[in-house]
Amino acid sequence: MNEEQRLASQQVKQPQQEKDYSKYFEKVFTAPSLKDAKKRGKEEVKYHKDFDIEEKFLHMGEGRKFYIRTYGCQMNEHDTEVMAGIFMQLGYTSTEQIEEADVVLLNTCAIREGAENKVFGELGFLLKYKRQNPEMLIGVCGCMSQEESVVNRILKQYQHVDMVFGTHNIHRLPHILNEAYMSKEMVVEVWSKEGDVIENLPKKRLGSIKAWVNIMYGCDKFCTYCIVPYTRGKERSRRPEEIIQEVRELAAQGYKEIMLLGQNVNAYGKDFEDITYRLGDLMDAIRTIDIPRVRFTTSHPRDFDDHLIEILAKGGNLVEHIHLPVQSGSNEILKIMARKYTREHFLQLVEKIKTAIPNVALTTDIIVGYPNETEEQFQETLDLYREVGFEMAFTYIYSPREGTPAAKMTDNVPDEVKKERLHRLNHVVAEYSAKALKELEGQIVEVLVEGSSKRRDDVLAGYTRKNRLVNFKADPKYIGHRVLVKVTEAKSHSLLGEFVGKVKEEVELIK
Ligand code: 5AD
Ligand code: SF4
Numbered sequence: 001m002n003e004e005q006r007l008a009s010q011q012v013k014q015p016q017q018e019k020d021y022s023k024y025f026e027k028v029f030t031a032p033s034l035k036d037a038k039k040r041g042k043e044e045v046k047y048h049k050d051f052d053i054e055e056k057f058l059h060m061g062e063g064r065k066f067y068i069r070t071y072g073c074q075m076n077e078h079d080t081e082v083m084a085g086i087f088m089q090l091g092y093t094s095t096e097q098i099e100e101a102d103v104v105l106l107n108t109c110a111i112r113e114g115a116e117n118k119v120f121g122e123l124g125f126l127l128k129y130k131r132q133n134p135e136m137l138i139g140v141c142g143c144m145s146q147e148e149s150v151v152n153r154i155l156k157q158y159q160h161v162d163m164v165f166g167t168h169n170i171h172r173l174p175h176i177l178n179e180a181y182m183s184k185e186m187v188v189e190v191w192s193k194e195g196d197v198i199e200n201l202p203k204k205r206l207g208s209i210k211a212w213v214n215i216m217y218g219c220d221k222f223c224t225y226c227i228v229p230y231t232r233g234k235e236r237s238r239r240p241e242e243i244i245q246e247v248r249e250l251a252a253q254g255y256k257e258i259m260l261l262g263q264n265v266n267a268y269g270k271d272f273e274d275i276t277y278r279l280g281d282l283m284d285a286i287r288t289i290d291i292p293r294v295r296f297t298t299s300h301p302r303d304f305d306d307h308l309i310e311i312l313a314k315g316g317n318l319v320e321h322i323h324l325p326v327q328s329g330s331n332e333i334l335k336i337m338a339r340k341y342t343r344e345h346f347l348q349l350v351e352k353i354k355t356a357i358p359n360v361a362l363t364t365d366i367i368v369g370y371p372n373e374t375e376e377q378f379q380e381t382l383d384l385y386r387e388v389g390f391e392m393a394f395t396y397i398y399s400p401r402e403g404t405p406a407a408k409m410t411d412n413v414p415d416e417v418k419k420e421r422l423h424r425l426n427h428v429v430a431e432y433s434a435k436a437l438k439e440l441e442g443q444i445v446e447v448l449v450e451g452s453s454k455r456r457d458d459v460l461a462g463y464t465r466k467n468r469l470v471n472f473k474a475d476p477k478y479i480g481h482r483v484l485v486k487v488t489e490a491k492s493h494s495l496l497g498e499f500v501g502k503v504k505e506e507v508e509l510i511k
Contacts, residue, residue, distance in 0.1 A: 029188050032146045032166060034403035036192035037230040040220060045236045045271065046196040053089050057174040060181075061092030067101035068094075071119060072109025074297065075232075075261055076142055078203075078212040079170055080107050083141070085202030086173045094204070098129055103137045103177065108144035110227045112399035116144055123158045130160045137180050139163035141170065143231035145190050149402055155186065166190035167232055171198050197236050209450055209480050211255045213246050214238060215282065216262035221300060223327075224338045225367065227401040228263050235267050240277055244285055251291040256448055256482065258286070260296040266303030280307035287316055292482060292505070293448065293465060298365075299324050301349055302341050313356040319465040320357050324350075325365035329384030330377035333370050336406075343384060350388050361436070361466035363392040368425055369418030370398045371411035378421050385428055391436040391466070393429045397422050430492070437468065437490035444500055445470065447485045449478045464495075474499040481506045 066087045070080045083105065084094060095101050106122060109115040126138050138161050144150045145166045154161050162180045165172065168191040180187045197217070205211055216237040219229045247258055262268060268279040286294055294317045301324060312318050328334050331342050353360055366381060385393070397418045400407040445464045453459035453471060460474050471494060472485045485497035
């Protein structure tokens with residue numbers, strides 16, 4: 001235990017005496033350690049095939065409601081689906097109204113300071129509800145829980161929080177809830193050593209058209225700005241047969257689009273010791289499953305191999321859209337980011353992809369204002385953006401994350417300069433996005449209809465294979481199906497169109 005953890009643990013009042021119920025659970029106070037999270041042990045990852053809820057917990061949620069607020073990436077959204085599935089197996093029902101919830105969970109994101117501040121703001125706000133209903137349990141989970149500084153701050157300043165648990169132990173939710181009900185102390189269970197791979201966790205999927213499927217957990221890249229390798233642990237791939245089975249089941253249930261998830265999906269399979277099986281192999285297998293669209297996120301340029309490109313070029317249900325975060329166009333910055341590729345390598349990769357998949361849409365992530373980034377280095381990012389012709393980008397100002405190497409670097413770039421660079425970059429992003437949309441005017445695109453517009457039932461909205469939002473008038477019976485739409489007008493972030501007809505494979509399915 002380091003000094004900080006020791007101080008943190010002293011702030012938790014230990015139970016005065018051993019209570020009888022202690023035989024039902026272990027006392028939980030396991031605090032995180034970023035130092036431990038950095039270690040990449042040699043121990044084998046264990047695969048647990050069957051998640052089971054102990055009998056004694058099965059009625060815990062009867063007459064109780066849960067509410068989960070999710071921050072951050074799709075991985076977190078999917079974790080929320082798993083936790084919702086566990087709650088439901090425990091007998092809870094879900095609610096959209098915080099005030100009527102018996103358990104409120106904040107599934108948090110640690111990627112930037114802004115994301116964390118939102119959570120602390122929300123925690124302060126929740127005090128009001130806790131005062132109205134002292135029985136309400138408030139929990140913090142997700143990536144922020146994996147940070148020592150966050151757990152210490154919660155222990156000191158947010159004592160109305162009842163539970164803190166991490167990303168590696170969401171399967172322990174029944175135990176953690178049980179202990180929170182029994183104990184007056186804050187229950188803290190955060191494992192810094194990455195978890196095992198647990199299959200058959202229940203899931204309450206939020207949609208019926210698109211579904212997320214985890215293919216791997218964690219990241220070993222340790223880009224110098226990034227907290228993810230600490231909060232999500234080492235790379236662990238799910239076994240292909242489990243993934244394929246899950247996708248098959250989703251296809252049978254009528255899902256139309258699958259998003260394969262991982263922090264660095266191109267590293268899929270690197271950790272297998274008994275088989276040689278990588279993302280290209282997995283995509284090749286999933287290609288043959290009868291599900292209309294398959295995507296994956298997020299890619300790392302360094303691990304993007306030729307076999308994968310060759311498989312993606314086969315098209316079919318593998319969509320022609322690749323999200324390929326570049327982060328910077330400057331070799332010096334890429335080097336201090338520890339991205340382990342150069343601008344030239346990235347451009348070569350883009351060239352290969354474009355040659356194999358000529359109509360591909362590439363999108364990216366970019367960080368501006370890295371410590372000591374010069375105007376010339378920023379210009380190289382703008383040049384690279386133009387050279388690739390990305391169709392869209394998520395752009396960020398660098399945010400120091402405690403515990404990462406970049407947070408220790410001195411930085412001579414003033415905040416105003418960072419903001420101004422972001423502004424200039426966003427201008428270029430908007431220009432290229434508008435151009436890509438404009439090119440679609442007059443064309444017929446395939447749209448997977450997700451719902452009707454908030455204001456008008458007869459205006460439907462859906463996404464193209466390249467993930468472009470399209471609005472058009474048609475009968476709501478097309479919701480959940482793929483239709484053909486002629487693009488009539490490009491707006492700044494979306495398209496307007498006219499309904500043309502059904503996609504032939506779905507004719508039979510639309511009543
Ligand atoms: N500051 C700013 N942006 C970051 N990202 C990751 N870490 C940071 C950070 N410390 C961005 C990267 C990544 C995306 C998910 O978030 O661009 O690809
Ligand atoms: Fe973070 Fe992605 Fe780099 Fe991994 S590959 S350290 S998740 S930016």
